Amino acid sequence: MKFKNQTFVSEFLLLGLTDDPELQPLIFSLFLVIYLVTILGNLLIILAISSDSHLNTPMYFFLFNLSLTDICISTSTIPKMLVNIQMQDQRISYTGCFSQLCFVLVFGCLENCLLVVMAYDRYVAICHPLRYTVIMHPCLCVLLVLLSLFMSIVHGLLHSLAALPLSFCTNVEIPHFFCELAQIIKMACSDTFVNAMLIYSAGNTFFGVPLIGIIFSYIKIIFCILKMPSVGGRYKAFSTCGSHLYVVSFFYGTAFGVYLSATFTDSSTKNAVASVMYIVIPQVMNPFIYSLRNMEMKAALRHLINGKQRIC
Template structure:
């Protein structure tokens, strides 16, 4: 029997993190809380950056873009999960699945590039402090973000179009809380060899390249910091990098673990749990570990709160 394209039968089933009915209210409350914290925390960072002229610097420009990307990244997956739990439905339409996959890949890759750009910014600030304002010119900052957006959208569009060529039979259950790219591809009953190759090449180029850039930047940073004579100066330099490194570790260790194991037999539950880390937990923690310990951000948030109280 010829496999039929899923555009005709038109839906997938998202099995979620657990099928236990008694756990659904707990999952709903937990993910709703994390989503609200993510949106509010990252939105505050964006508002503080825009409203305070002291934060109109490359570092905070990239941080505000990362915050926006994190809001969008989480919004591609969690709201649908919450709706499914609330309505006790696991259905997502074929068009909805492809759309979710497209935006998920866009913001995943965008996060990847923005973390790399932020590492480059820290490299220039610590290794070439006297030339920082010249090198990190506003036009260069805008160009770096624009290129990150363009590459992310083009790559996601390519992968999404390649999924459209696949045919799906009766097995449409996705062992995940969203249309995870690798799992959807391997539900197809047509040949996925080209999709697998493009996925591996994408992982190598769009993850391996940025990771190499981040490692190179931090090797140079460590070398430069070791030459600082003042212990206070060393601490200050390292403290500006610690938050970025912690987010990079969580983001890459979980996301690459999911995609590089694409061809191997692995637990769907483990894959879904790892995906929670980089799709939900890391975006939620970013405002805290990047900014809320930062005196400039705290000052900007206080000023924002004072302006709001005056208006009221």
């Protein structure tokens, strides 16, 4: 019988990126550096925005929340991986695994929602500059972030609660460095049709719709920029959304790469390595993209590090 070998599961095994013991110190050092850079970089962005009155604008308010989300995503996955490597213990408790799964889904969806909100902000700034302060009112900005958080929590709980009733057999090895939803469903002995349908429908709703919103916003932005008479005006308008466009391209580009990897290869190791591209790399790159391409952010960081106030 299919369910003959079912047993109560109290813990899972996270196999990580490789089973080669000689590579474990290298992976530990690499991910420790990545995690520290992610935390430091995003904390600097948060402190710079909080301490500089020149950055009290909707764009930087959304960037503040994006940096906070990046810290939460990285903290949901990397520390447990580092502890497992250091302790040479691959175990993660049943509760810990599903908690990690929920946090990754919530913060991943939140980042996705914040990116579309930031795209809308750039659309209003470029296409309706005279009405920008009226449309992007502080109350609306807070409401958009709270709505994004609410949708993300619903998304995370929807998948996590749907996965809780699943039954697992004696094989509890997750060929990944964190508890990924797709890997947990693959291990289940019970029927996963509902979970598969949820992934498909929720994926289209919580990720497909925001992506369409971002594409629509940038189509409108491009048309507005092309109508500008001066080259200088076009360059200035495009530079205001350049950093966000880089982040969007990086986030969706890596996610699409992971999807292709999972589609065309059956290798669990390759899928785990590919997942690093969307769960680790964007979070460490975002602070560099925004700080290196944004003159106001550069100035704010410079004054933050020097301990001085900016003067108009």
